[in-house]
Amino acid sequence: MPLPSDFQFSQGSLQDFVDCKRRFQLRYLLEIAWPAVPAEPYLENEQHLRLGALFHLMAQQHVLGVDEGRLTAMAQEEPLAGWWQNFLQDRPATAGAQYPETVLSMPFGQAAERRLLAKMDLVVVDNGRATIYDWKTSRRRPPRAWLAERMQTRVYPYLMIQAGAELNGGQPFAPEQVEMVYWFAGFPNRPERFSYTADQFAEDGASLAGLLDQAATLSLSDAPFPLTPDESKCRFCVYRSLCNRGVVAGDLNELDFDDPEPAVEFDLDFEQVAEVEY
Numbered sequence: 707m708p709l710p711s712d713f714q715f716s717q718g719s720l721q722d723f724v725d726c727k728r729r730f731q732l733r734y735l736l737e738i739a740w741p742a743v744p745a746e747p748y749l750e751n752e753q754h755l756r757l758g759a760l761f762h763l764m765a766q767q768h769v770l771g772v773d774e775g776r777l778t779a780m781a782q783e784e785p786l787a788g789w790w791q792n793f794l795q796d797r798p799a800t801a802g803a804q805y806p807e808t809v810l811s812m813p814f815g816q817a818a819e820r821r822l823l824a825k826m827d828l829v830v831v832d833n834g835r836a837t838i839y840d841w842k843t844s845r846r847r848p849p850r851a852w853l854a855e856r857m858q859t860r861v862y863p864y865l866m867i868q869a870g871a872e873l874n875g876g877q878p879f880a881p882e883q884v885e886m887v888y889w890f891a892g893f894p895n896r897p898e899r900f901s902y903t904a905d906q907f908a909e910d911g912a913s914l915a916g917l918l919d920q921a922a923t924l925s926l927s928d929a930p931f932p933l934t935p936d937e938s939k940c941r942f943c944v945y946r947s948l949c950n951r952g953v954v955a956g957d958l959n960e961l962d963f964d965d966p967e968p969a970v971e972f973d974l975d976f977e978q979v980a981e982v983e984y
């Protein structure tokens with residue numbers, strides 16, 4: 707199935723492509739919803755992911771000026787209550803113009819027919835500098851080397867330079883004016899910061915274009931995309947039985963630093979959540 711001409715790449719789909727070409731094909735091109743759980747204990751995983759989604763919504767509402775007491779009343783259960791206290795006490799972004807849940811996109815590909823898109827938890831612009839914040843609620847705090855390899859660390863700053871001028875009075879940011887910060891709700895005093903450079907920007911542009919070319923070329927054939935040779939990536943992948951890579955869901959205790967995907971998408975609506983809580 708050819709890559710649709712209006713396909714929108716995100717850091718998530720690019721990360722899937724890098725991790726396993728077959729997963730990218732199954733999830734984004736064939737859109738197969740495979741009935742398997744990504745991790746066990748299933749309920750514990752879903753609960754953690756649901757609270758993580760709620761934390762992101764509360765952080766957004768806080769930046770938008772929703773009453774802090776009202777938000778705090780929503781954080782009754784752990785680990786959300788602890789994350790929220792950490793956020794109120796130690797969140798790093800407090801000065802400058804704040805843009806929560808910022809969506810940036812740009813034309814992507816040789817003929818600029820596809821798009822590259824990102825939704826950023828928070829962008830702070832201060833003195834002509836843009837800091838992109840990403841809130842992480844994973845169980846473990848990933849090491850810097852692992853984060854440096856993530857597509858998110860490349861895609862977000864790259865997009866900020868290519869498509870973030872509106873946040874800077876119409877003036878594009880230079881690479882040295884952009885920084886990416888991961889802030890960990892469970893480890894609030896250990897954020898990880900990545901500054902950006904012109905060399906990294908050029909390297910990322912080339913590597914992102916290369917990934918798009920690979921995806922477009924593979925999709926010209928109806929053949930299955932290559933399965934990852936790293937079978938450890940299959941343990942928390944819902945397609946494992948489809949790929950003959952096992953039938954047992956990964957154990958949460960053996961999870962590395964990435965949250966497995968939720969079995970269902972959380973469509974949290976702030977007003978609905980608030981009504982439930984009050």
Ligand code: SF4
Pocket residue numbers: 726727728729730732933934939940943944945946947949951
């Ligand atoms: S089970 Fe493994 S090979 Fe199959 S899509 Fe998932 S990661 Fe790829």
